[in-house]
Amino acid sequence: MTTYRAQVRVWLKPSVFDPQGNAVEKALLTLGFAGIEEVRIGKSMEFLVTADNQESAEAMVDRACRDVLCNPVMEMYTFTLEARQEA
Amino acid sequence: MTTYRAQVRVWLKPSVFDPQGNAVEKALLTLGFAGIEEVRIGKSMEFLVTADNQESAEAMVDRACRDVLCNPVMEMYTFTLEARQEA
Amino acid sequence: MKWAVIVFPGSNCDEDAQQAIIRVTGDEATLVWHQETSLADYDAIVLPGGFSYGDYLRSGAIARFAPIMKAVRDKAVQGTPIIGICNGFQVLTEAHLLPGALLRNRDLHFHCKMVELRVETNRSPFTAAYQPGDILRIPIAHGEGRYFADSAILHELQEDHRVAFRYVDNPNGSSESIAGILSKERNVLGLMPHPERAVADFMRSTDGAGVFRSIHQYVTEREGAHAH
Amino acid sequence: MHTEPTAEQIEREGIYRSLGLTDAEYAQVVEKLGRLPNYLETGLFGVLWSEHCSYKSSRIHLKKFPTDGPQVLQGPGENAGVVDIGDGIGIAFKMESHNHPSAVEPYQGAATGVGGILRDIFTMGARPIAFLNSLRFGPLDDAHTRYLFGNVVAGIGGYGNCVGIPTIGGEAVFDPSYRHNPLVNAMCVGQLPADRIVKGAASGVGNPVFVVGSRTGRDGIHGATFASAEDPHAKERSAVQVGDPFLGKLLMEACLELMATGAVVGIQDMGAAGLTSSSAEMASRAGGGIEMMLDRVPCREAGMTPYEMMLSESQERMLVVMEKGKEELAFQILRKWDLQVAEVGRVTDDGRLRLYFHDEVVADVPVRLLVDEAPVYDREIAAVYEPPGAHVALPPDPVNYQLELEKLLAHPSIAKKQWIYHQYDTSVRASTVFGPGYDAALVLVPDSEKLVAMASDGNGRYVYLNPRVGGAIAVAEACRNVVAAGGVPLAITNCLNFGNPEKPEVMYQFSQAIEGMSEACRALSAPVVSGNVSFYNETGGEDIYPTPVVGVVGVVEDSQLATPSEFSEAGLAVYLVGNLSDGLEGSLYWQMKAQQAAGDAPSFDLATEVKVQRFVQRAIREVGITAAHDISEGGLAVALVEMVEETAPIGMTVSLPAGFQLPGVLFGEAQSRFLIAAQASKENMLQDLAFTLHTPLLRLGETNTSGELVISIDGESSPAIQANLHELKKIYTSALENNMNQSWR
Numbered sequence A, B: 001m002t003t004y005r006a007q008v009r010v011w012l013k014p015s016v017f018d019p020q021g022n023a024v025e026k027a028l029l030t031l032g033f034a035g036i037e038e039v040r041i042g043k044s045m046e047f048l049v050t051a052d053n054q055e056s057a058e059a060m061v062d063r064a065c066r067d068v069l070c071n072p073v074m075e076m077y078t079f080t081l082e083a084r085q086e087a
Numbered sequence C: 001m002k003w004a005v006i007v008f009p010g011s012n013c014d015e016d017a018q019q020a021i022i023r024v025t026g027d028e029a030t031l032v033w034h035q036e037t038s039l040a041d042y043d044a045i046v047l048p049g050g051f052s053y054g055d056y057l058r059s060g061a062i063a064r065f066a067p068i069m070k071a072v073r074d075k076a077v078q079g080t081p082i083i084g085i086c087n088g089f090q091v092l093t094e095a096h097l098l099p100g101a102l103l104r105n106r107d108l109h110f111h112c113k114m115v116e117l118r119v120e121t122n123r124s125p126f127t128a129a130y131q132p133g134d135i136l137r138i139p140i141a142h143g144e145g146r147y148f149a150d151s152a153i154l155h156e157l158q159e160d161h162r163v164a165f166r167y168v169d170n171p172n173g174s175s176e177s178i179a180g181i182l183s184k185e186r187n188v189l190g191l192m193p194h195p196e197r198a199v200a201d202f203m204r205s206t207d208g209a210g211v212f213r214s215i216h217q218y219v220t221e222r223e224g225a226h227a228h
Numbered sequence D: 001m002h003t004e005p006t007a008e009q010i011e012r013e014g015i016y017r018s019l020g021l022t023d024a025e026y027a028q029v030v031e032k033l034g035r036l037p038n039y040l041e042t043g044l045f046g047v048l049w050s051e052h053c054s055y056k057s058s059r060i061h062l063k064k065f066p067t068d069g070p071q072v073l074q075g076p077g078e079n080a081g082v083v084d085i086g087d088g089i090g091i092a093f094k095m096e097s098h099n100h101p102s103a104v105e106p107y108q109g110a111a112t113g114v115g116g117i118l119r120d121i122f123t124m125g126a127r128p129i130a131f132l133n134s135l136r137f138g139p140l141d142d143a144h145t146r147y148l149f150g151n152v153v154a155g156i157g158g159y160g161n162c163v164g165i166p167t168i169g170g171e172a173v174f175d176p177s178y179r180h181n182p183l184v185n186a187m188c189v190g191q192l193p194a195d196r197i198v199k200g201a202a203s204g205v206g207n208p209v210f211v212v213g214s215r216t217g218r219d220g221i222h223g224a225t226f227a228s229a230e231d232p233h234a235k236e237r238s239a240v241q242v243g244d245p246f247l248g249k250l251l252m253e254a255c256l257e258l259m260a261t262g263a264v265v266g267i268q269d270m271g272a273a274g275l276t277s278s279s280a281e282m283a284s285r286a287g288g289g290i291e292m293m294l295d296r297v298p299c300r301e302a303g304m305t306p307y308e309m310m311l312s313e314s315q316e317r318m319l320v321v322m323e324k325g326k327e328e329l330a331f332q333i334l335r336k337w338d339l340q341v342a343e344v345g346r347v348t349d350d351g352r353l354r355l356y357f358h359d360e361v362v363a364d365v366p367v368r369l370l371v372d373e374a375p376v377y378d379r380e381i382a383a384v385y386e387p388p389g390a391h392v393a394l395p396p397d398p399v400n401y402q403l404e405l406e407k408l409l410a411h412p413s414i415a416k417k418q419w420i421y422h423q424y425d426t427s428v429r430a431s432t433v434f435g436p437g438y439d440a441a442l443v444l445v446p447d448s449e450k451l452v453a454m455a456s457d458g459n460g461r462y463v464y465l466n467p468r469v470g471g472a473i474a475v476a477e478a479c480r481n482v483v484a485a486g487g488v489p490l491a492i493t494n495c496l497n498f499g500n501p502e503k504p505e506v507m508y509q510f511s512q513a514i515e516g517m518s519e520a521c522r523a524l525s526a527p528v529v530s531g532n533v534s535f536y537n538e539t540g541g542e543d544i545y546p547t548p549v550v551g552v553v554g555v556v557e558d559s560q561l562a563t564p565s566e567f568s569e570a571g572l573a574v575y576l577v578g579n580l581s582d583g584l585e586g587s588l589y590w591q592m593k594a595q596q597a598a599g600d601a602p603s604f605d606l607a608t609e610v611k612v613q614r615f616v617q618r619a620i621r622e623v624g625i626t627a628a629h630d631i632s633e634g635g636l637a638v639a640l641v642e643m644v645e646e647t648a649p650i651g652m653t654v655s656l657p658a659g660f661q662l663p664g665v666l667f668g669e670a671q672s673r674f675l676i677a678a679q680a681s682k683e684n685m686l687q688d689l690a691f692t693l694h695t696p697l698l699r700l701g702e703t704n705t706s707g708e709l710v711i712s713i714d715g716e717s718s719p720a721i722q723a724n725l726h727e728l729k730k731i732y733t734s735a736l737e738n739n740m741n742q743s744w745r
Ligand SMILES: Nc1ncnc2c1ncn2[C@@H]1O[C@H](COP(=O)(O)OP(=O)(O)O)[C@@H](O)[C@H]1O
Pocket: D132, D133, D134, D135, D167, D168, D169, D170, D171, D172, D413, D414, D417, D420, D421, D435, D436, D437, D438, D439, D440, D457, D481, D630, D632, D633
């Protein structure tokens, strides 16, 4: 068994209005951050996965994303996996 | 002027309790995702930055993180910058 | 008839719904714990408002896996009227019993206030007591009530007359001002406003009573028909 | 992991100072203990002897409050006070401050404040039925203030909405005095059977002690100590506490179920100073001791030391003492709610708090010394208090009174607060009869004809200008709100938000405000049953206005008596109950003109106050009136506009007798006054009642369909104010939102 550090990123599909991104963009603008645009805010999830190998860890994370972590009606996801260095 | 794609990740400091991550971890467990643990949920932000060069873009994003995107009392951040390919 | 009001950890309008049912219909209404697995005894199901599982991750996302949800699905197939109010609506969309999703309000604020709704169809077990075009005053109380669906679904909802209620003055940025929708078979309703908070004079509106009265009438008439 | 300093090092290097003890306090510990305390023990004394836990600077003054009355079921000393509203129903309530945490992290600071006060209520065995909140911030033209205020409101809603308790009242004041020290006071009200109050006492030798709820982490260590520290940023050294309202809700349901079994001997929230204060205070109330095996405390992080466990302020945790032999019952209930529970110790009779870790005694100190023998300071009180507004010159008369009225209506302290309360769930539990927007909130009591009335109030400016009168006004005004809505005030809770108690003038404000409050409590038969003190609200040597906030609970005997503060009909007569006055003392109007608090506190007389409150109570009961509203900030003119329902297409004509100064009569804030509106058919009865009760009652005018507010002075040819009421209402309604629509993220 190996333990991996998973990093999942979930964000709203481009067609879905992101009010949070919008608000932050406006705030940045009024604070003088000219040149920042198209702000989108999503979720970043991190966790440890223990599995036989990278492949089955990937399958598990993918299933977790599809079933729970992401709602495909309005969201998309990507993830990365990295074998954890031993302490 | 060059346009960069910035990706910022903001998460709670390790000593700060993350009730959301905690609840999701429990849910995953009851759903049979054995082997997933230490779930932490943060934010992932994406935007475009236009600046003279990579250095000044970096400085701007860093300042945006410190001033607006991240609450240093309880959060930490990292970011990456990538020159945008022309369409 | 017998009503079931499902209680998830974090539900907080369960008792309000129960009381409203009793007040309006005089029927028996039972709180059913999310760990239960059967709803065989019930003629109508309510998924109440609240913050099931704290609404962590996405509202309704975790509740949809509760053991009781398998029974809710079965009842949906059997044609039993099922109504999801606020968080219940969110659970129903997450469970794919209703299309679309409910997102964070356009202005990012929670909104609690009396709003006006237009009844769009009375062809449903939930709205038969109203006339299309009726304007109802019913409170909303939500932070994630912006109804979203892609254009194909919105088109389908419109074509099939499955939009049950629209806001007169869109409070949250919902697509096409949608406040409540019906399933294809019309026996599942999800709506963000709280009809159980508009059933008595002191609540400043009794317009929500029609929802419970419609369901009661639908079920009792259907039972009558079966008896023949 | 670094090792903890030894007892000798603590003494030699003065380490106790960083744990919150002064040299004298440390010497006292050593003497009473008869030895040098180790690091953990020093920490226990540090937090329990902090201002926050021991009330060492306030205790002797708080004793002056009247706390008794036939209606009082539980006075100060428990987690919350309880009053009897009849029909076997008790109402538990308390208010608490979360000022310092909210200044550091506004959302979580406010949310955890709400969570904490919620737990104080349900630990009494009461089902929470309502929240209120009192907020004080700097002016909203500052982006950081908007950020703080916006997030505090979101945090209050975030917690309250999730646990399903309606937030139905409160207040919000914006004044430069609070710019660096915002105040966030939260109040919770609950209902319980009058004969089933649950106490926070660890009694019954051998009974098991449980930790229930969230696991213990390293968050908030030293919160209690630093709430009293001079350097507000010292608090940042400890991790911010994050609230988990979902867990809070489960904990509430589980604990209420648990207490209903009768197997709970004692229960207490782990608030400030967490496990330390809950265990020591529960043992102290029972006059016994407690011992705990710290290895058994469920922790969130590995390698936590006993010191960290005892001082952690992780949220959503309870300490519960069960009757021995009934543990299984508890486990069943807690399992159902999916809550963590751990048996960590037992009740003893040796009067000691004894802690074990890995089978070793790591602390062993007398409970009495920790709790009851904590130091008490009779801090120096200034002999003279220079009235800070006495020298301010009266403003010249304005040219345009309508403009002045509009400015007042647009002031965020006066403007309608819907931007705030639309973010709160005000109708969950389906029992809100009057929500925010009314003078007092009213909530149905199931299986009873009665309603519970509640309100919170307090004007720091008045107290600053004249601490004694200002203190009395705070109580009177809060009670007045309950009376206006048709209620009878029963008792009060309070949050005493003050500056640095080491300054003699702050102690003057404190002691005088308490004197004034006590006088008013006695006169109005509304004793103090719970409360909270927050000192050290200062930055850079500047203290806030001394701000006692009063939360009041009352009863409306019959829902028919519920009286709104607004009307929407034409043809009503409008009356002033109380005296016409043209003093500008302490008014917001004068402050706006002078750019500082000006004059004395507004004129106030307790006997008159009692009289007008009695009159309005009887007018509601015996005559029946359409609406009642108290005159507060902004004075008579503002109160008149406030009373007109927003969408009502009506107007109002008011004529005032000659002989009064205009700005004062319109905008002055003289106390003990109500406006009431009644149908023409009731006028004779009203006047008769006023005659019988020797209460000043003045007919001001009537409502009509003109859509205009006209205020004129008898004998003058042109009215002082002639304005479109709808426009005035628009200004009043939109001002706060307009302020907050500027960027604040
Ligand atoms: N922070 C708040 N939370 C909830 N309700 C509030 C808040 N601030 C003000 N309100 C409500 O707005 C109304 C007006 O408040 P306020 O101006 O303080 O009244 P008054 O001065 O007459 O006592 C009241 O009903 C009050 O409950």
